[in-house]
Amino acid sequence: xxxxxxxxxxxxxxxxxxxxxxxxxxxxxxxxxxxxxxxxxxxxxxxxxxxxxxxxxxxxxxxxxxxxxxxxxxxxxxxxxxxxxxxxxxxxxxxxxxxxxxxxxxxxxxxxxxxxxxxxxxxx
Amino acid sequence: xxxxxxxxxxxxxxxxxxxxxxxxxxxxxxxxxxxxxxxxxxxxxxxxxxxxxxxxxxxxxxxxxxxxxxxxxxxxxxxxxxxxxxxxxxxxxxxxxxxxxxxxxxxxxxxxxxxxxxxxxxxxxxxxxxxxxxxxxxxxxxxxxxxxxxxxxxxxxxxxxxxxxxxxxxxxxxxxxxxxxxxxxxxxxxxxxxxxxxxxxxxxxxxxxxxxxxxxxxxxxxxxxxxxxxxxxxxxxxxxxxxxxxxxxxxxxxxxxxxxxxxxxxxxxxxxxxxxxxxxxxxxxxxxxxxxxxxxxxxxxxxxxxxxxxxxxxxxxxxxxxxxxxxxxxxxxxxxxxxxxxxxxxxxxxxxxxxxxxxxxxxxxxxxxxxxxxxxxxxxxxxxxxxxxxxxxxxxxxxxxxxxxxxxxxxxxxxxxxxxxxxxxxxxxxxxxxxxxxxxxxxxxxxxxxxxxxxxxxxxxxxxxxxxxxxxxxxxxxxxxxxxxxxxxxxxxxxxxxxxxxxxxxxxxxxxxxxxxxxxxxxxxxxxxxxxxxxxxxxxx
Numbered sequence: 001x002x003x004x005x006x007x008x009x010x011x012x013x014x015x016x017x018x019x020x021x022x023x024x025x026x027x028x029x030x031x032x033x034x035x036x037x038x039x040x041x042x043x044x045x046x047x048x049x050x051x052x053x054x055x056x057x058x059x060x061x062x063x064x065x066x067x068x069x070x071x072x073x074x075x076x077x078x079x080x081x082x083x084x085x086x087x088x089x090x091x092x093x094x095x096x097x098x099x100x101x102x103x104x105x106x107x108x109x110x111x112x113x114x115x116x117x118x119x120x121x122x123x124x
Numbered sequence: 125x126x127x128x129x130x131x132x133x134x135x136x137x138x139x140x141x142x143x144x145x146x147x148x149x150x151x152x153x154x155x156x157x158x159x160x161x162x163x164x165x166x167x168x169x170x171x172x173x174x175x176x177x178x179x180x181x182x183x184x185x186x187x188x189x190x191x192x193x194x195x196x197x198x199x200x201x202x203x204x205x206x207x208x209x210x211x212x213x214x215x216x217x218x219x220x221x222x223x224x225x226x227x228x229x230x231x232x233x234x235x236x237x238x239x240x241x242x243x244x245x246x247x248x249x250x251x252x253x254x255x256x257x258x259x260x261x262x263x264x265x266x267x268x269x270x271x272x273x274x275x276x277x278x279x280x281x282x283x284x285x286x287x288x289x290x291x292x293x294x295x296x297x298x299x300x301x302x303x304x305x306x307x308x309x310x311x312x313x314x315x316x317x318x319x320x321x322x323x324x325x326x327x328x329x330x331x332x333x334x335x336x337x338x339x340x341x342x343x344x345x346x347x348x349x350x351x352x353x354x355x356x357x358x359x360x361x362x363x364x365x366x367x368x369x370x371x372x373x374x375x376x377x378x379x380x381x382x383x384x385x386x387x388x389x390x391x392x393x394x395x396x397x398x399x400x401x402x403x404x405x406x407x408x409x410x411x412x413x414x415x416x417x418x419x420x421x422x423x424x425x426x427x428x429x430x431x432x433x434x435x436x437x438x439x440x441x442x443x444x445x446x447x448x449x450x451x452x453x454x455x456x457x458x459x460x461x462x463x464x465x466x467x468x469x470x471x472x473x474x475x476x477x478x479x480x481x482x483x484x485x486x487x488x489x490x491x492x493x494x495x496x497x498x499x500x501x502x503x504x505x506x507x508x509x510x511x512x513x514x515x516x517x518x519x520x521x522x523x524x525x526x527x528x529x530x531x532x533x534x535x536x537x538x539x540x541x542x543x544x545x546x547x548x549x550x551x552x553x554x555x556x557x558x559x560x561x562x563x564x565x566x567x568x569x570x571x572x573x574x575x576x577x578x579x580x581x582x583x584x585x586x587x588x589x590x591x592x593x594x595x596x597x598x599x600x601x602x603x604x605x606x607x608x609x610x611x612x613x614x615x616x617x618x619x620x621x622x623x624x625x626x627x628x629x630x631x632x633x634x635x636x637x638x639x640x641x642x643x644x645x646x647x648x649x650x651x652x653x654x655x656x657x658x659x660x661x662x663x664x665x
Contacts, residue, residue, distance in 0.1 A: 014452035022459060093507065107451035107487060110459050 003027035004121045007048040009039030009065065010083075011057055019052070022110050027123050036060025040068050043075050049121045052113075054106075055084035055095070063098040070099035079120040083108065143360060148353075156361040156389040165391065169358040173351045180347050187336045194329045200254060201322035207251045208315045211266075214244040215311055219304045222277055225284065226296055234281045241274055251314075259317060266310045273303040365393035372400060381408035432501055439497050446490050454483045492623035499630045506634055508659060511550030513543045513577055513584065520557045520575060527565055534572030537561070543579050547658035552631045559624035560588040560651045568592035571648070582657050583637075589650035595643040603641060604629040628653070635659050 006023065010016050011034050023030045031046055033039040036057040043051055051069070055062040062082055069075040081102045082095035092103040102116060143149040158165065221237040248270070252263045276299050283292035365387040372385040381404055387397045457480045460468060468476065498504040521537035528535035557575065564573045571591025578585050595603060604625050632639045637655030 012448045012452065015448065015455070018452055018455045018459065022455075022464065025464065093509070106447050107454050110455050110464075111462065 003029045004050065004123065005029045005031055005046060005048040006050045006052065006117060006121070007031050007033065007039070007043055007046065008052040009033045009036065009042075009057060009062065010052070010054045011035060012054075015054075018110065019113070022114065026114075028117065028121075034058075036062065036065040039065050043069055043078065044072060047074060048078065050117060051078055051080040052117075053080050053082050053100070055082055055091070063094060066095070066098040066100055081116060081120070139356075139360065139363075142356075143364070148357065148360075151357050152360045152364060153388045155357050156364065156387065156391075156393075159390045162362065162391045162393070165358060165361070169354055172354055176347050176350055180344060183343060184340065187340060191329075191333060191336065194325075194332060198322070198325055198329055201318065201325050204251060204254060205315065205318045205322055207247050208311065208318050210247050211244055211251070212308070212311045212315060214240050214247060215304065215307055218244060218273075218277075219301075222280065222296060222300060222304075225281065226289070226293055229284050229289070234284075237277055237281075241270075241277070244270065256321065259314065262310060262314055262317070266307060266314065269303055269307050269310065273300060273307060276300040276303060361389070362393065365389045365397060369393075369396065369400060372404075376404060376407065379411075381411050432503070435497075435501050439494055439501070439503070443490075443494050446494075447487070450483065450487050450490065454480065454487070457483060492627060495627050496623050496630075499627065504630075504634070506549040506552060506631075506659075508547060508549060510545045510547055511553070513546050514539050516550055516554050516557065517575065517577065519554050520561055523558065524561050524565060528573060531565065531569075533565065533568055533570070535565075535574075536572070537575040539576075540578040543577070543584070544657070546584060548635050548655065549631075553635075553655070556628040556631050556653065557586065557588065559628045560653075563624060564588055564590035564592060564649070564651075568648070579657065580654070583654045584657055585652065585654045587650055587652055589648065591648040594645040594647055595641065595649055596645055600641060600643065604639065 004027070006028050008016060008019050008030060010019075010032070016032055016034075020030055020032075031042060031048060033042045037059045039051075039053065039057065039062075040060065042048075053062040053066055057065065060068075062084075066080050066082060069078065069080065079101040080099065081104055082098070082100035083104045083106055084091045084095065091105075095103045101120065104113065104116060143152060155165065160168075218237060218240040221233055221240055225233040225237060245267075248263060248267060252260065255263055276295060280292045280295050280300060283289075283295060368385055368387050372383055375383040383404060385397045385400050385404070387393060389397065457476060459465065461473070461476055461480065495504070517537050517539045521535075524537075525535055561573060561575055568590040569592070573590045574587070576587045576589075629639050632653045632655060635655040636659060637653055639651065639653040641649055641651050643649035
């Protein structure tokens, strides 16, 4: 069976590991990138079904990466959940302005994340 | 040298021209440079002018005296003419009486001849006394011929007495008559000379008077000019430094403290200029030191701003750096408890839950400390937008209902109906309510917690009431301070950061609102805060 692909762009290896293990028991296939540039490149190359984008990334910020993907016609329609660690007023608005489909404040609960993923791309 | 203000009126322009284009300028500067007081200079000026006018007066008096003496000379000449004419007259009468004596041959007529002869001689003597030297000779000749004529008359008289009329007549005709003619010629000559002399004198007096008048007019004009010049020089030697001072003070008033005033005066004005220069130097020194201080302050301010920015950046980074591992810790614990890694052995459930509880507490602490730091650094900004008060209450209800249920407390969170869309930072208002409700739930063991919001005029009034332990009166004032909790024992029991109320107060104030509390120990507390329904754009940072 071919599971939906989820791209997680995140520079912290423990958070990556967490999501990796969270999705291990599901049919979702996780691909990873550890900076904004690589995230954009991987998204354009792999065309995942959903992108989890951390807001603070090396090389290119999550918001800028989101904006670039929204400009590219191939990736413009992919849902992007922006994950921020600021949890400050206005961050959700900034994420929405950049073209995010949803916004999740860090620290997030794995349960919540799973719910959100399922909402955007139902697991077969 | 400070440039004098531009001359305005025509007299000012004229004075300016004289001072810059003529040697008068040098003279003015020389007078200014004299080492004497203004008083002495003025006194000297008035004294000189007075002397000049006294001199003028003396000259006038002399002229008047000279004119008077010339008048006298003229009078004398006139008198001489008069006398010489009288001589002429006496001579005519003498001749007449002689002729008469020949006809009448009486003594009385002869005596008349003698009388007229005496008159002639007396007048002649008078003229001789006052005569000019060139006339004296003529007068002596007249006298000589007159003497001869008189002798002849005496002879004629004797002949008449003797009855020798023929001889007398002959004598009269041949001798006396020619003698008289001769005298007449001489007297006429005398009259003519005196008249000429008088005329000469008259015209010379007229010329002298004309000359004197011209001289008087010229010297009066010269004196007036000299007085004016003196006045000009003295007054400008005072006006120039005053103008300089005026220009200098205008410069100082404009804030140009580096200007120096330079005047040639060595009087009071010079002293004044020295003082002004001293003042300018002092002002400049003060200004410079003030400017340096301001510069230092500005530098310090910039440093502070950089430091503040660095602090803010540091806080933003720390926020991320701290929350990222917290995310992993809490995430992994939750996953373990959710049996993602297989069923959790029952004896591990409690310690894992403890880890989760404390992890969440640590996260709140971190959030509060970071929020407060941002507020203190002045970097906290409200994100103003329209928000629904009902949504805010719903979020609070949804987040905390389970906690209330766990503790067996009644919990109500509701909003008055028909409250329109509010304008402000909905997330921060939610955070404030979460803090207050969280505290209420924390400090209440039995009873209920209620949250209510209503619209009063243009203000939203929030109430958060509980039936908890209450707050002692003496603590009510301090409760919104930083790191304040009612007592340390309670802190242990109801673990909290002690920052929540302070942060809440700050956010309420940033919205232009206020917060207060009413409480009764053992019965419960009610926290109130009111904020404008629609926050002003400018007043909310």
